[in-house]
Amino acid sequence: MSALDGATVADVLEPADAEAVAATLRSQGEAGGSVVPLGAGRHLALGNPPERVDAFLSTRNLAGIETFLPGEGVCRAGAGTTLGELRRAAADADMEIPLDGPDAATLGGALAAASVGPRSHVWGRARDAVLGLDVALASGELSRCGGRVVKNVTGYDLAKLYTGSHGSLGVITAAWLRLRPRPETTQVRRRAFDDAESALAAGARAARDATLRACVLVLGEDRSLAVAEWGGDGAAVAADAGSFGGEAVEGALLDELAERQWSDSCALRVRVAALATELGAVSAPLCAAGGRVLVHPGTGLVYASFDDASWQEGEQAALRAAASASGPLRFEVAPLELKRRRCVFGAPDAEVALFRSLKQRFDPDGALSRGRFAGRL
């Protein structure tokens, strides 16, 4: 027995294969039930309280790298495969998987949540890593979209729809992904600043470097930190990284910062998407409210975490921050009380109307993550 946002989840179903996933979805729909797809659970906190949830539908039996073709720059893996396993396989072939997220996250979960991280600056978003998906639909059918080649405009790009859909349109059972060559050289540097503005300015400059792979700013009221990674040709990296200043550090520091963000236990964590010129105005109210603020200047994402004592002030600060942003605000971790008052995804009404139209056609019986997604769909 588990719980999800106040709802008791009676069971964890573990279908043996993709066909069993599809059959489970069909039977749930026919019975009026609803499941929430479950990978490693690293993104489970993000979502509205479920309208109904009868079971988790685990993808643990869909794990494994099925095809690995570094010469082609593609690989295929089951949805239950962890990002860590994929990264190790890629590293052995001097390649990398251009999908950021915690090592422990599953491929299906990372794609369903459109996982991002500091290296999304160089890799692109989760949808850019995907070449093709196998998806179990609520109708009980297994379908696929895209393919195994790196360029493809055959039919509608449904992979873009499923990626980031949080398991509300179908359950990803396998994916074809791009592989990228590992950079010849990488360098990570750390630099401290006396104030947030200086750190933001340094981050903005670094974001213009051709070899920048990632940059994370940890903002505080009286002290801020920037950690950045460059990669590529040795001479080019040395030139870009050298102009950043600070000190060279172990590469693992960036991964530790990212992991801290993903696993930070807090009462409230918000994410605001902003343009480069908005990052200062967006982060200021969050810092002022006492949040632990991380900024990814390369991707324009601002994260802020608050504890039990400060989350209500944090909520208000997030709304003020969002007023300065051109992108959406979402509440990635939030108390149940907040989730009941406010849709955590914050989508505009006109888009929600289209979301509803899609949801009605892909999952008319609400067998998938009922109520959890944007618009409480």
Place this chain on the structure above:
Amino acid sequence: MPDLIAALEGVLGRERCLSQPEDLFVYECDGATLHRETPRAVVFPTSTQEVQQVVRACRAAGVPFVPRGAGTGLSGGALALDGGVVIECSRLDRIREVDPANRLAVVEPGVVNADLSKAVAPHGLFYAPDPSSQLSCTIGGNVAENSGGPHTLKYGTTTNHVLALELVLPDGERVELGSPTGVSAGYDLVGAVVGSEGTLGVVTAATVRLTRLPEGVETLLCVFRDVVDACRAVGAMIGSGLVPAALEIVDERTIAAVEASVYAAGLPTDAGAVLIVELDGPRVALEREVARVREIGAAEGATRVEVARDEAERQRFWRARKGAFGAMGRLAPDLYVHDAVVPRSALPEVLAEVCAIGDRHGLTLSNVFHAGDGNLHPNISFDRRDPDELARVVAAGREILELCVRAGGVITGEHGIGTEKRDYMGLLFGEADLGAMRRLRAAFDPEQVCNPGKVFPTTRFCAESNPKARGYDEVPFE
């Protein structure tokens, strides 16, 4: 239907609403000239509001409509089937905003692709997707087809550069999808619309990502005795960790055509193939990368590797590639530009078989292709007035697509499905797959008034082409 014409003229005025046969003739096809349909009318809105009014008028009359850019498409996507109305977007041609600090621009669909790059160049920026038709194709058309081009290898396709869209839905409502940050608050509707071939609505503005101009560019021309050697060189270059901006191969048949034409680029006519390699990025890295390309080229049998000494020479190298289609005009009145993608490793075998298919059907077939991403363009020169030759062209086209699917590839990398390949969708997708696509379409256009008859097969059942039934999900080339 005089009422609809009157309604459209009421919105746009007579001068921006064509309905006479002699005016409609020009709009009977796009770049895929084999497929022709006479539209009911062609209209030229100049604002989003006018697009909305046109869409509402068509919907009220029960008449479908189709958005059209410059008409350079190669799959019949801008064809007005069922007596539809063409919404010609060329006068929606404003660059509404350029924001260099945030590296984005907001453009209307009629903006010409190359004109956008030219407009933002003073800011040290460019718009990366560069279809070969970029001097005339429009952003709206690029969005519809998810256009690529030679520099897709490094920079991606249109979908990687569209952040947000303003869309007029098939019911006439205006909606904004996504955000200028590229982050969506829910489903990635921008990603769903890009590449939907104008079937989900009419794009009236796109917020696009601009890319910093690279510090340096080096362009090389590698000459090979054999196209197989050129393909192997491509694999070796990518396998070495290089990320070239472009890798383009031109085969001997195309070289012969180009060198006999006004596009002559001084290519050796005894070459089996030439490979154009473009590298860009920090200047400090380029010298080493050029040396690596030379080394790999030589190791894979290149008889010559030239590095462009200046911009004029760089343009000469590219003329060999970009002049190819124009050069074909000397060979025959018509040209069928095919488009398919195969895994890179399958290129040599597939190319050999593509040529054999052309020979078996007695056709003049040549190849140019984006070798780095396995995107083939077999080109067949023919005369449509010869019905026997036309039939052989169509038959050869089907065989080429079947071959590419057997090799693990897909039936289009850039041109889209349109009317040209809708009946080949079953080579790759079964009913469940197409059913999911239909659900997406129905969510936007339940009445199917927006560019109907495209993308989906016209045959009701795909059993004849079911990939599982015919074993196309096997990949024997691995």
